[in-house]
Amino acid sequence: MLTAWLCLVVGNTGCSVKRLAINQLGDALSNGTGTFATDDDPELIRDAAPFSLKLMESLLAESPEHRELLQALASGFTQYAYAFAQQPADALEEKDLAAAASGRERARRLYLRARNYGLRGLEARHPGFEKLLRSDPAAAVRVTKKADVHLLYWTAASWAAGISLSKESPDAIADLPLAAGLMDRALALDEKFDHGAIHSFLITFELARPGAGPDAVVKSRQHFARAVELSGGNQAGPFVSLAENVAVKQQNAAEFKALLEKALAVKVDTRPEWRLLNTIMQRRAKWLLGRMDDLILPALPTETK
Secondary structure, X not given: OHHHHHHHHOOOOOHHHHHHHHXXXXXXXXXOOHHHHOOOOHHHHHHHHHHHHHHHHHXXXXXXXXXXXXXXXXXXXXXXXXXXXXHHHHHHOOOOHHHHHHHHHHHHHHHHHHHHHHHHXXXXXXOOHHHHHHHOHHHHHHOOOHHXXXXXXXXXXHHHHHHHOOXXXXXXXXXXXXXXXXXXXXHHHOOOHHHHHHHHHHHHHOOOOOOOOOOHHHHHHHHHHHHHXXXXXXXXXXXXXXXXXXXXXXXXXXXXXXHHXXXXXXXXXXXXXXXXXXXXXXXXXXXXXXXXXXXXXXXXXXXXX
């Protein structure tokens, strides 16, 4: 259907013209997600995003090595999976365990779809990349450059997220060092990427990465501080991540509450390009505050003599 439509548009003048039209449309779509990011209605984006993603997949089928489309699909499916599959599943857990499990399984599949697009994007830039990554990860990441950071980030983020929902699969867990290697390479190449996005991810990942030691919490806090600095304190995500992972791990009720209140205090209109992200993360902050009694155990009474 897409091919027929494009042939009609370009007058059926030949494959090269059709490919040019596909690539131009692919460029426009892959660079046109800003209107989603500035929206303040997550439900509208939830309903609109699948069409955009499927259209990009249709274009990719006609131009399989279109790097911008591969990059956009890696990031798009990752964000969709988190906001509109995993988070709703988390909210369902107290009411319907089966529905929550089904939602998480859907999120896992979407994350792995995103990872596959990310790996294809890296393969398009560096032929043989995935094979080398699986045989010699250190050598594989060395071939990547600063221009690859976007793909490195979204491939690693989606891969790690998929693994976090595959805890019963030893094969999936065995891939965690590969995701870690990609993210660490992204950090080394451009630690300021997307106003601290890598640091925001590492707030959580430091606690789960292979070989995490007793200093994992310290590292998480360092990444949190840098993420807040690079975003100017205008993103709710770092506050939510530290609360949900570190404050809960340390059972620090005061810090948990203070961090989530800071997340809710972020003004979503200050940075319009983060409006959707902040709206979604503030919803999670409210949800976490409502579960505070389940996540943070009450302090034991102090014994008196």
